[in-house]
Every structure is written in C-alpha cells, then in structure tokens.
Amino acid sequence: MMNALERRSTFALSSIFALRMLGLFMIIPVFSVAGQSYQYATPTLIGLAVGVYGLTQAILQIPFSLIADRYSRKPLVVLGLLLFALGGAIAAMSETIYGVIIGRAIAGGGAVSAVVMALLADVTREEQRTKAMAMMGMSIGLSFVIAFSAGPWLTGLVGISGLFWVTTIMGLVAIAMLLLVPKVTRYHRNFQQGYLLQLKQVLKMGDLNRLHLSVFTLHLLLTAMFIYAPPQLIEYAGLPLSSHGWVYLPLLVLSLFFAFPSIILAEKYRKMRGIFLTAIGGIILGLIVMIFGFESKYILLIGLGLFFIAFNVMEALLPSWLSKAAPIQSKATAMGVNASSQFLGAFFGGMIGGQLLLLNNTAMGWSILTAVAIIWLLMSFGLAQPRYLSSMVFRLPEAKQTDEWTSQLLAIHGIEEVVVMSEQQVAYIKVDKQQIDDAARQQLTHLLGKEVAI
Structure with missing residues (x-):
C-alpha cells in the first residue's frame, strides 16, 4: 500500500x-x-x-x-x-x-x-x-x-x-x-558521459525502443479513433457532438474496474509482459468489433469500450515498464524519448484520422487501424520480462553525513539507487534482491543500524 x-x-x-x-x-x-x-x-x-x-x-x-x-x-x-x-x-x-x-x-x-x-x-x-x-x-x-x-x-x-x-x-x-x-x-552509480553518448545509450536498447514504438502506436490509434469515431456516433448512434463526453466518461470509469486488477496482476505476480500483450490484443479486438458492427449503436459502443479498457491498461503499464527498463542514471532521458514518441504518435494519428474520413468506407478505415495494431503486437513479442527491483524505506542516520552514507550504500553489490528526501529525513533504497548475498546483508545491517530482511 x-x-x-x-x-x-x-x-x-x-x-x-x-x-x-x-x-x-x-x-x-x-x-x-x-x-x-x-x-x-x-x-x-x-x-x-x-x-x-x-x-x-x-x-x-x-x-x-x-x-x-x-x-x-x-x-x-x-x-x-x-x-x-x-x-x-x-x-x-x-x-x-x-x-x-x-x-x-x-x-x-x-x-x-x-x-x-x-x-x-x-x-x-x-x-x-x-x-x-x-x-x-x-x-x-x-x-x-x-x-x-x-x-x-x-x-x-x-x-x-x-x-x-x-x-x-x-x-x-x-x-x-x-x-x-x-x-x-x-x-x-553515476557513469559520467556526454549528453550525446547518454542519448545514444538509451536509443541502443532494444526493449526501450519497443516501448517507444508502443506509446507511439497507442497514441496514434487513440487520436485517429477520436477523429474517426465521432461522425459514426452521430450517424449510427444518434448522439450529437455535445453529448459525446457523456459516452466517453462512463467508458473510462468502466475501464478502471478492469485496469486496476490488471495492474495488480502485472506487478504483484510479475505478469507484466503477459498483461501488456493481452492489452494490445484487447485493442485489436475492439477495433475488429467496430469493423463489423459500426452500424449498430450498441456494438459500436462495445467496440469503443473494449478499446478504452485496453488503452487504460496500456497507459498505466507503459510508464511503469519504462521506469524499470531504463538505466537508472538515464531514467528521465528514456522517458523523454518516450514522451516525444507519444506526441509524434498523436500528430500522425491526427493526420491518419483525417485521411480515413476521406475514404467513404467506414469498415476499411477501421481495418487500416486494426492492421496497425496487429503490426504493433507482432513487434512487441520481442519484449523480455522487465527487471524487478524492490524498495526499502529508512530514516536517515543522524550521526552520519548523507553523502558519505549514500556512497557506502552504493558500494554494496545489489544496491542500485538511493533517493533521499532530506526534509522528511527519509531515504528510499532500491535493491536487486537477486544480487544481494550474505556479505551485502551484513554491510547493510551495519550501515542502517538494524537487521535487514531481504
């Protein structure tokens, strides 16, 4: 909690x-x-x-x-x-x-x-x-x-x-x-390097690039859908534009009941890769429903509902996975590349959505978006399960200098990062439990002043 x-x-x-x-x-x-x-x-x-x-x-x-x-x-x-x-x-x-x-x-x-x-x-x-x-x-x-x-x-x-x-x-x-x-x-453990080398390091990581592609595709599909779906809600569901917010809001709330259990499964039981791929499958399913059922008010809403549920699961999983996969010393850089990918996805989604409106073939439009999602799924199979670190919370020691204390902690094999909140006198210590051995436990016990159970 x-x-x-x-x-x-x-x-x-x-x-x-x-x-x-x-x-x-x-x-x-x-x-x-x-x-x-x-x-x-x-x-x-x-x-x-x-x-x-x-x-x-x-x-x-x-x-x-x-x-x-x-x-x-x-x-x-x-x-x-x-x-x-x-x-x-x-x-x-x-x-x-x-x-x-x-x-x-x-x-x-x-x-x-x-x-x-x-x-x-x-x-x-x-x-x-x-x-x-x-x-x-x-x-x-x-x-x-x-x-x-x-x-x-x-x-x-x-x-x-x-x-x-x-x-x-x-x-x-x-x-x-x-x-x-x-x-x-x-x-x-700060590996000093130039800004360009830091960016190159992030761009060379295959799993990070798959996550950047994922957020690009997710927001491309979302933006295209918000351009492409409203005319259909007006024509086939009989809903005026001013009422569309009242369609999206219940679907968003409904998606929460599916998103949070999925997040618990992904984190607690370390099923993030499986939930991630399932969510892409949910997006594909929602789009397929709209290919064949856009002329029916209720089937159209079911397709949108499936899309929203899967979208919100992905929207929660992507940043978390990114924070696990990114190098600790380049976390914001990786998130910056990811955010740029997101905005570019929205930009291209707007362009594609506008072109789909010119098709005069609604089923073809949804089919094109479905094909994009299927390509995304195929490219995502290469993702490996993310690395799971654990966090411990400790009070800062009163008798020691913080810089010296943190340097001693980071010298212990298995300690990845220490985040200090000096005003609250609290530190988060991020640990790779698989790397901690008996010697590391003894060093931690000495530095923290109490027995550590890892």
Whole structure:
C-alpha cells in the first residue's frame, strides 16, 4: 500500500499532468470554428495553431529530460509550467492567428511530461510504481473527457481568448501543486558521459525502443479513433457532438474496474509482459468489433469500450515498464524519448484520422487501424520480462553525513539507487534482491543500524 508521502506526491504530480493536458485538449473541439475569428486565419494556419504545441513538445522533451538526469527535476518542472502559462497568455492577448501560433509554440516549449514522470518515479517505491503511474494515466484520460465536455461550454462563457487565459491559470495552479512534492536528492552509480553518448545509450536498447514504438502506436490509434469515431456516433448512434463526453466518461470509469486488477496482476505476480500483450490484443479486438458492427449503436459502443479498457491498461503499464527498463542514471532521458514518441504518435494519428474520413468506407478505415495494431503486437513479442527491483524505506542516520552514507550504500553489490528526501529525513533504497548475498546483508545491517530482511 502507498504511504502518505507517495499518495500526496502522486496526487500532486497527476494533477500537474492533468492541468497541462486540460489546457491542451480544451482548445481542440472548438478552435476549428472559433479560430476563424482571428485575422489572417486560414484552415491550414488554424490546424497549425492546434498542432504546433505537440510539435514543440516532441522536439523539446529530449533536451529537457537530458538535463533532468543531471540536475534537480523540480526547477525544470517550474520552468516548463511557466512557459506553458506564458504561451497561454500570449495566445489570449493575440488578435491574429500568427500570435496564437506563437503562443501555442511557447506553451509547447514547456516540455516537462517526462520530467514529471521521472520525478514520480523518484518519490514512489518500486512496488508502488505501477499503481502511481496508473493514477497518472487515469488523470490524463479523465482530463481528456472533461476537456471535450467543458471546452465548448467555457468558450460560450468567456470566448476563445478567455479559454486561453484559463490555460494560463491552470499552469500557475500546477506550479502551486508542486509544493506538495518533497525535495529529492538522487544518488546512484553515476557513469559520467556526454549528453550525446547518454542519448545514444538509451536509443541502443532494444526493449526501450519497443516501448517507444508502443506509446507511439497507442497514441496514434487513440487520436485517429477520436477523429474517426465521432461522425459514426452521430450517424449510427444518434448522439450529437455535445453529448459525446457523456459516452466517453462512463467508458473510462468502466475501464478502471478492469485496469486496476490488471495492474495488480502485472506487478504483484510479475505478469507484466503477459498483461501488456493481452492489452494490445484487447485493442485489436475492439477495433475488429467496430469493423463489423459500426452500424449498430450498441456494438459500436462495445467496440469503443473494449478499446478504452485496453488503452487504460496500456497507459498505466507503459510508464511503469519504462521506469524499470531504463538505466537508472538515464531514467528521465528514456522517458523523454518516450514522451516525444507519444506526441509524434498523436500528430500522425491526427493526420491518419483525417485521411480515413476521406475514404467513404467506414469498415476499411477501421481495418487500416486494426492492421496497425496487429503490426504493433507482432513487434512487441520481442519484449523480455522487465527487471524487478524492490524498495526499502529508512530514516536517515543522524550521526552520519548523507553523502558519505549514500556512497557506502552504493558500494554494496545489489544496491542500485538511493533517493533521499532530506526534509522528511527519509531515504528510499532500491535493491536487486537477486544480487544481494550474505556479505551485502551484513554491510547493510551495519550501515542502517538494524537487521535487514531481504
């Protein structure tokens, strides 16, 4: 079970993630219409204003994450959120479409998704990591549904410029939420190398690349589905666009009842690879149902439900698996590459979804998405079961210097990382139990001042 510190930090960091996503998503369902009111607006420039955020996110995730592996993560999160708030303010004050594009590009420059996830990994024990990442994934899904429901309503109240001001306020509130997260100092066996070598090391790891491909494909399918499915909900299910949020919300809630047991199986019984492949199979099954049943309201909803259940299981498993597979000294870098893959997937998903609408063959469109998912499944069979570390929680020794104490711990074979929260006088010690022998246990007992059962 999560301790109080983990619950507080997970709530705060999930809220930061959700507030940023709300600011992004609320614009999407309204800007194609509301954007026409800006000077010099054309359909191409309106599309650029929506999409440029994701492009700058994809470009800057890796630089932010490379720096986050060398320095404190919290100041980088603050910088990213300030850029997000500034971009919203510039867009809110703009009268031309070019001003909005500049504002959205600056907001996207706050590319700290990977840094937030790495910080969450720092402040949660290995055994609670999947649960924490699941809560973050659920907050993202919920923010998506709320945004698509609230965006048109808020625009009617405060106008499109007011909606951009709301995103600025969300960015500032997110900075305040960071106060709930403890100050963290990380200690590990630091293999000093240049930024380029660090990035090359991450990009050479086969399983990491399969996870990057997975998040790319997952968000490609999600974005394409959200473009492709709404016209079918209107035509075949008789649901107006304004009611679609009330379709997605129950499906999201329903998916939670399947996602959390899957996460427990994956973590507690070390079945992560099996659950992962099963979730891809669930996505494929949902898409196949929609190939043959899109003309029926209830079969269409069943297909969407299967898709959502599998999506939310994947959304929880991917960050957790990534944090296990990534080199400890390059955790944020690996998450940065993964986040860039996610945003690129969403970008290409939007392009593909638009092209599918031009097909005038609904079954063919769902078949194309199914084929993409099948290729993803075949490429994922090469994934190996992730390495499982364990975390121990200890009070910091009062009589010893922290740096010296952590250096002595890291000299013990089997100790992978020590995360110190000095204000709380607590340390998380990450251990590979398979590497710990009797000599290591004796050294640990001496350093920690009490018998250690591993």
